[in-house]
Amino acid sequence: MSFAVLFLATCFLAYSNGANDNFKGVASLFGSRTCGYGTAISWATITTFAGSILSIILALTLLKKFSGKGIVPDQVAGSEYFLLAVAAGAGLTVILATLTGFPISTTHALTGAIIGCGLVAVGSQVNLAALGKGFVLPLLLSPVLAIAVAGLLYVIFHGIRVALGLKKEWCICLGEDERVIAMPQPNSLLALRAAPLPSHLMVDAVEDCRERYGGNFLGFTSQQVVDAAHFLSAGTVSFARGLNDTPKIVALLLLWKALDIRWGFAAVAVTMAIGGLLNARKVAETMSKKITFMNHGQGFTANLTTAFLVALATVFGLPVSTTHVSVGSLFGIGLTTGEANYPMISAIVLSWLVTLPCAAILSGTTYWLAARLA
Numbered sequence: 001m002s003f004a005v006l007f008l009a010t011c012f013l014a015y016s017n018g019a020n021d022n023f024k025g026v027a028s029l030f031g032s033r034t035c036g037y038g039t040a041i042s043w044a045t046i047t048t049f050a051g052s053i054l055s056i057i058l059a060l061t062l063l064k065k066f067s068g069k070g071i072v073p074d075q076v077a078g079s080e081y082f083l084l085a086v087a088a089g090a091g092l093t094v095i096l097a098t099l100t101g102f103p104i105s106t107t108h109a110l111t112g113a114i115i116g117c118g119l120v121a122v123g124s125q126v127n128l129a130a131l132g133k134g135f136v137l138p139l140l141l142s143p144v145l146a147i148a149v150a151g152l153l154y155v156i157f158h159g160i161r162v163a164l165g166l167k168k169e170w171c172i173c174l175g176e177d178e179r180v181i182a183m184p185q186p187n188s189l190l191a192l193r194a195a196p197l198p199s200h201l202m203v204d205a206v207e208d209c210r211e212r213y214g215g216n217f218l219g220f221t222s223q224q225v226v227d228a229a230h231f232l233s234a235g236t237v238s239f240a241r242g243l244n245d246t247p248k249i250v251a252l253l254l255l256w257k258a259l260d261i262r263w264g265f266a267a268v269a270v271t272m273a274i275g276g277l278l279n280a281r282k283v284a285e286t287m288s289k290k291i292t293f294m295n296h297g298q299g300f301t302a303n304l305t306t307a308f309l310v311a312l313a314t315v316f317g318l319p320v321s322t323t324h325v326s327v328g329s330l331f332g333i334g335l336t337t338g339e340a341n342y343p344m345i346s347a348i349v350l351s352w353l354v355t356l357p358c359a360a361i362l363s364g365t366t367y368w369l370a371a372r373l374a
Contacts, residue, residue: 024283
């Protein structure tokens with residue numbers, strides 16, 4: 001029975017993770033109006049699921065690291081109550097942030113949950129030194145590195161575009177309106193008829209105008225090349241996120257020896273996908289429209305930065321947060337272009353600071369209750 005509850009708690013954490021994290025890789029597609037919300041979340045779901053499944057082979061280092069061993073004594077890390085409390089505390093923290101529209105880190109929530117649970121279970125025996133070196137340091141450095149890399153890449157790509165003579169174009173909407181007007185008819189009352197008015201120019205707000213790139217490249221229009229690269233980079237970010245996050249959650253199921261771990265990976269992958277499809281909208285609005293204004297090239301640069309850093313961290317077994325890297329990349333672009341929304345960034349950073357103690361309190365309370373009721 002306890003293993004069944006642990007499995008459900010782990011799936012709840014996976015659902016929360018998908019709801020909060022799945023859209024982050026494609027936020028720039030939606031924010032730059034390269035595609036609509038439905039297309040973006042569908043692409044994110046497919047590529048994240050692919051990364052989750054491939055993590056069975058490529059991410060065993062992270063699977064071992066998030067089992068809790070080395071941070072608390074093995075007999076505690078191997079307790080179903082410890083793992084249940086970690087899953088519940090982290091899951092509740094992430095879903096609360098999702099419902100309020102804040103993009104936080106599941107990695108950060110898991111780290112806080114492990115600390116809180118460990119402090120309640122063994123007190124001073126928690127290995128805080130291991131946490132500082134193996135967990136906290138990568139989490140703190142990753143957004144700073146993302147800001148620097150994204151800003152640098154944007155300057156380089158901008159210089160290349162100017163050198164190649166590829167100019168930006170703005171579209172002007174030309175069309176016809178139909179307006180219902182009264183037309184007199186013989187032997188009848190006035191009848192309503194739709195009549196087209198002359199063509200007109202559409203005037204709209206700046207944020208609704210669409211910027212595109214002119215010229216041709218390798219037989220395609222420059223805009224087609226940029227859009228294709230943008231979609232590819234967004235898919236790569238989502239794939240890398242699935243690759244990096246899935247083993248962290250599956251690690252909670254390692255204690256259940258009777259469960260083939262491949263089924264654990266499959267369950268986590270499916271529930272992550274469902275969470276993203278059903279509950280990603282609020283975080284999508286924050287990531288896509290409230291951090292910085294971005295065009296196609298800027299979105300591509302941010303995604304390329306995120307994909308590179310997250311994939312590199314996965315190869316070396318570093319538990320970086322896709323959220324921190326993605327937000328850092330978008331903020332780096334905003335700093336470079338002067339379009340950064342500082343109040344929103346401040347609110348997001350505050351939510352990051354609250355994540356760890358919130359997860360620690362929730363997981364520690366869950367562990368205390370579970371131990372008393374056992």
